[in-house]
Amino acid sequence: MTDTTTPRHRSQITGNAGLNYAAWQLSRRGWHVMPTIRNAKGSDMIVTDADETMFFGVQSKGFSKRWPVPLGLNLDSLRSDWWIITIHANSDNPVCYVLHITDVRSLATQDKNGGRWWLEPKAYDKDEFRDAWHRLGSS
Numbered sequence: 001m002t003d004t005t006t007p008r009h010r011s012q013i014t015g016n017a018g019l020n021y022a023a024w025q026l027s028r029r030g031w032h033v034m035p036t037i038r039n040a041k042g043s044d045m046i047v048t049d050a051d052e053t054m055f056f057g058v059q060s061k062g063f064s065k066r067w068p069v070p071l072g073l074n075l076d077s078l079r080s081d082w083w084i085i086t087i088h089a090n091s092d093n094p095v096c097y098v099l100h101i102t103d104v105r106s107l108a109t110q111d112k113n114g115g116r117w118w119l120e121p122k123a124y125d126k127d128e129f130r131d132a133w134h135r136l137g138s139s
Contacts, residue, residue, distance in 0.1 A: 018062015018086035019044055021094045030139035043080040049139040056081040056136075062089035066121035075105050075117055082136060085124050097129040098136065
């Protein structure tokens with residue numbers, strides 16, 4: 001069978017794989033997860049505990065390998081409390097990095113001449129963030 005998907009389509013599939021893997025990881029830890037409308041501004045998932053006393057938004061980024069995470073032109077416009085970056089999202093062994101928005105902002109780097117902000121792989125690919133689901137607290 002020939003792969004007729006475009007690079008953009010493959011990228012969307014990889015993003016969806018990362019989102020669904022992250023949602024599965026959260027669900028199996030007792031969180032209630034509601035994916036939002038894809039490609040809308042804001043969080044990709046809304047997460048709550050069983051008592052609905054704790055709510056937080058999650059930004060999901062799914063990649064086929066270690067890629068820089070695009071953050072846009074203004075770090076103040078980032079909204080989600082938590083960021084889950086999934087690499088190898090289409091493989092049998094995805095890896096997730098769990099970062100708080102304060103981590104993302106403090107580790108971000110900007111293009112020369114004040115351009116776009118990025119979260120480079122060397123910034124997020126650290127043991128403290130790798131599969132660090134405990135950082136979210138308990139459900």
